Amino acid sequence: MLDHLGLSVSDYRKSKSFFEGALAPLGYALVMEFGGTTAGLGAAGKPDFWISQGKAGGPVHVAFSTSSRATVDAFYKAALAAGGRDNGRPGLRPEYHPSYYGAFVLDPDGNNVEAVCHQPA
Numbered sequence: 723m724l725d726h727l728g729l730s731v732s733d734y735r736k737s738k739s740f741f742e743g744a745l746a747p748l749g750y751a752l753v754m755e756f757g758g759t760t761a762g763l764g765a766a767g768k769p770d771f772w773i774s775q776g777k778a779g780g781p782v783h784v785a786f787s788t789s790s791r792a793t794v795d796a797f798y799k800a801a802l803a804a805g806g807r808d809n810g811r812p813g814l815r816p817e818y819h820p821s822y823y824g825a826f827v828l829d830p831d832g833n834n835v836e837a838v839c840h841q842p843a
Contacts, residue, residue: 726762726769727784729833730776734759736805736830737773743804744827745771747796748786748837778831785836791823797837798825809834 731737738761742752745763753769754762762769771784788794795812802808810826818824824838 724770726772728772728774729782729784729831730778731773731829732776732778732831734761734773734775740801740804740806740829741771741773744797744801744806744829744835745786747793747800748788750786778833781828781832781834783834783836785824785838788837788839789841791839791841791843794823794825794837794839798827801825801827801835805830806835810836 741763749765750763750771752761753764753767759775760772762772764770788797798812806827806829809828810824812825813823815822815824819840821840821842822838824836826834826836829835
């Protein structure tokens with residue numbers, strides 16, 4: 723079981739703004755910040771997604787789970803509005819399983835950020 727995940731980002735302020743906007747529909751907000759170079763975002767006061775200024779590595783894939791398809795749609799719109807780039811519009815991905823509904827957006831460093839709902843319609 724994962725407790726938290728951290729990414730190095732090349733432009734802390736740009737990435738912080740992106741993730742605050744993109745993850746807001748999922749109930750995420752800034753929970754902690756240290757020295758203007760590290761931020762912990764999370765839901766219900768628990769920071770489980772961290773970003774820190776540093777040398778961004780190769781692109782990674784991060785998926786956030788939600789219980790509704792409407793929230794996946796809202797994530798996608800918010801992520802694009804926050805400066806993300808489309809990497810897969812919201813929709814079913816039956817190659818994963820019949821109820822897999824996801825959307826994919828690239829963050830400022832090219833990481834593939836996803837919101838997914840596993841519930842049937």
